[in-house]
Amino acid sequence: MKLKMKTPAFMFVTLLTIVSLASAIPNPASQFCINCGYCCEIRTDPQGGQFGVCVFPDGSECEEWSFYRKCNSPQSCDGDCNCPWPCPKRIIYVDDDGPADFNNIQAATDDTNDGDTIIVKKGIYFENINFRGKNIILTSTDPKDPTVVAATIIDGNNLDSVVTFAGTENRTCVLSGFTVRNGYANYGAGICGGTWEKQTHAEIRNNMIAANTLWYGGALDYCYGTIQNNVVSGTIILCDGGAIFDCQGIIQNNTILDNPIGLIGCNGIIQNNTICDNVTAVAECGGIIQNNIISGNSGYGLVYCNGIIQNNTISGNAAGIYRGDEATIRNNIISANSPYGGLIYCYGLIQYNLISGWTEGGVGNIDSDPCFADPNGGDYHLKSQAGRWDANEGQWTKDNVTSPCIDAGDMSSPIGLEPFPNGGIINMGSFGGTVEASKSYFGEPPCETIIAGDINGDCIVNLNDFAIMAFHWLEEH
Ligand SMILES: [Ca+2]
Ligand SMILES: [Ca+2]
Ligand SMILES: [Ca+2]
Numbered sequence: 001m002k003l004k005m006k007t008p009a010f011m012f013v014t015l016l017t018i019v020s021l022a023s024a025i026p027n028p029a030s031q032f033c034i035n036c037g038y039c040c041e042i043r044t045d046p047q048g049g050q051f052g053v054c055v056f057p058d059g060s061e062c063e064e065w066s067f068y069r070k071c072n073s074p075q076s077c078d079g080d081c082n083c084p085w086p087c088p089k090r091i092i093y094v095d096d097d098g099p100a101d102f103n104n105i106q107a108a109t110d111d112t113n114d115g116d117t118i119i120v121k122k123g124i125y126f127e128n129i130n131f132r133g134k135n136i137i138l139t140s141t142d143p144k145d146p147t148v149v150a151a152t153i154i155d156g157n158n159l160d161s162v163v164t165f166a167g168t169e170n171r172t173c174v175l176s177g178f179t180v181r182n183g184y185a186n187y188g189a190g191i192c193g194g195t196w197e198k199q200t201h202a203e204i205r206n207n208m209i210a211a212n213t214l215w216y217g218g219a220l221d222y223c224y225g226t227i228q229n230n231v232v233s234g235t236i237i238l239c240d241g242g243a244i245f246d247c248q249g250i251i252q253n254n255t256i257l258d259n260p261i262g263l264i265g266c267n268g269i270i271q272n273n274t275i276c277d278n279v280t281a282v283a284e285c286g287g288i289i290q291n292n293i294i295s296g297n298s299g300y301g302l303v304y305c306n307g308i309i310q311n312n313t314i315s316g317n318a319a320g321i322y323r324g325d326e327a328t329i330r331n332n333i334i335s336a337n338s339p340y341g342g343l344i345y346c347y348g349l350i351q352y353n354l355i356s357g358w359t360e361g362g363v364g365n366i367d368s369d370p371c372f373a374d375p376n377g378g379d380y381h382l383k384s385q386a387g388r389w390d391a392n393e394g395q396w397t398k399d400n401v402t403s404p405c406i407d408a409g410d411m412s413s414p415i416g417l418e419p420f421p422n423g424g425i426i427n428m429g430s431f432g433g434t435v436e437a438s439k440s441y442f443g444e445p446p447c448e449t450i451i452a453g454d455i456n457g458d459c460i461v462n463l464n465d466f467a468i469m470a471f472h473w474l475e476e477h
Pocket of ligand 2: 406407418421422423424425426427437440
């Protein structure tokens with residue numbers, strides 16, 4: 001009898017424990033609200049039902065599940081996750097063949113909110129990705145490691161653009177560190193940044209964009225954000241276009257090679273790119289084209305380009321610049337372009353260039369051997385007895401000759417980051433004005449002590465320094 005009495009009492013205590021535990025453990029939406037650092041409150045509606053709200057620092061509040069679903073499974077929202085408070089940023093992992101949040105990139109993309117990051121593990125993803133206007137970071141595990149980029153592949157399966165943007169993304173949106181290949185489209189076979197009416201401002205960096213096939217336009221089209229540190233190669237053009245087409249932002253530090261046309265119709269800033277082994281390197285571009293190496297192209301270096309064309313090295317192409325009718329062409333080295341020559345039908349302002357075979361005068365134009373370090377090996381640094389940056393060795397070295405292009409640029413061009421002694425005047429060519437500019441040689445090794453006022457770096461303060469200072473007197477940049 002005693003035993004029978006004990007059993008219900010024990011059960012009652014157990015039940016009480018479960019009930020109190022249940023009320024102590026919040027539901028996932030409440031827990032999420034608390035984890036985000038906000039406060040959870042229970043409200044009672046007019047019918048007597050209870051519901052939880054998440055209260056935010058500014059006093060605003062949302063029904064807790066609305067906030068939870070918006071931030072954790074936006075796909076399930078169906079328009080009813082209208083909580084305006086921003087979600088905490090998430091990192092979402094994708095792997096095609098390992099444990100991760102998703103095994104394909106599009107599903108992960110659809111699950112994101114602005115500000116989220118998707119990290120994609122190595123693998124081959126046969127997908128055609130659409131950002132759908134989301135300002136997210138889509139990246140491989142290590143975009144700066146070429147082996148990771150080569151092993152993290154989005155393959156468009158020759159069905160459509162590999163990556164498509166809505167055209168509304170802003171500069172916080174990033175695509176970084178992928179091999180983007182086998183796209184097939186009219187415009188933007190590799191990466192389509194939108195339409196001719198609206199263009200993405202997403203940043204596209206550290207990608208290998210190769211072997212994309214298009215009828216018109218480019219492997220990259222309508223990308224108006226910064227395009228940098230990519231390799232764009234092997235584009236197949238069935239009708240008309242180029243590797244990079246109608247991208248009007250900053251295009252810098254890319255290697256663009258082995259395409260029928262490298263860049264076409266881009267009028268922003270094109271700088272510090274290596275554009276080589278294409279047929280035509282750059283066509284119908286304007287804006288500012290500077291500090292590029294344009295070499296080994298079997299056709300033109302620049303054709304129908306206007307704007308400011310400065311400090312480029314354009315060498316070893318079939319022709320240098322054709323029909324730069326209204327361009328300002330200065331501080332360039334345009335050499336060894338054969339059989340058609342350096343400048344053809346260019347009538348703009350042409351000053352302070354080295355142009356092989358040039359006979360038409362103009363202020364500061366010279367015709368001489370530019371003394372490149374190793375043009376056959378692609379090294380267009382200028383030889384100098386005072387010091388040349390050896391990129392292979394990662395150190396400065398000295399040559400037994402000094403290039404005539406050192407300190408031969410336009411005196412009114414900013415000296416930029418040229419290391420001392422820099423002559424106080426910019427060098428011609430793609431490294432002019434940069435940290436890799438070859439140093440000025442004055443007949444003796446550079447002085448060991450820098451004297452205040454020695455502007456050109458010849459170890460003495462005299463009228464030459466004063467002339468440079470006077471020339472730039474009260475100049476502001
Ligand atoms: Ca994998
Ligand atoms: Ca200089
Ligand atoms: Ca001096």
